[in-house]
Amino acid sequence: MRRRRPHRRAIRIHRSYTVDELARTIGVCKATVRRWLKRGLPAITDMKPALITGEDAVAFLQGRSRPKQRCQLDEFYCLSCREPRRAAFGEAEIASQTAYTLNVRALCAVCAATVHRRVSLKRIGQFLAAVARSCEQAQRRLKDTG
Numbered sequence: 001m002r003r004r005r006p007h008r009r010a011i012r013i014h015r016s017y018t019v020d021e022l023a024r025t026i027g028v029c030k031a032t033v034r035r036w037l038k039r040g041l042p043a044i045t046d047m048k049p050a051l052i053t054g055e056d057a058v059a060f061l062q063g064r065s066r067p068k069q070r071c072q073l074d075e076f077y078c079l080s081c082r083e084p085r086r087a088a089f090g091e092a093e094i095a096s097q098t099a100y101t102l103n104v105r106a107l108c109a110v111c112a113a114t115v116h117r118r119v120s121l122k123r124i125g126q127f128l129a130a131v132a133r134s135c136e137q138a139q140r141r142l143k144d145t146g
């Protein structure tokens, strides 16, 4: 099976690659590399075959990857929305527990998919307060809108 993400660390920055070489090095199709060239991956095109420097390829792929989204204390990462979301109705339940952590389950406030997160027992008080606070804000907003 092919890798789902380009294997960026396989690129050597002091080497140059043809489209075919770069594709094989990082485990993507040649068509993918050609698409990147159209979208701004720099290449040395005054000779054939065109060459892509490893440095340019690494910089391009780093610019492409989205920054990690950290969840706030009262947020859950929703795999459907692909974004941090609040719990629907400010309700969450304990799905399971270990000696130091709770696995908390809730419904995504936007798409209603089940979302999970792990909360350390040390922070459970803060977590519950934050979830309750975001729920109060939501209720206030509902009242305000009528």
Ligand SMILES: [Zn+2]
Pocket: 078, 079, 080, 081, 082, 085, 108, 109, 110, 111, 112, 113
């Ligand atoms: Zn969602």
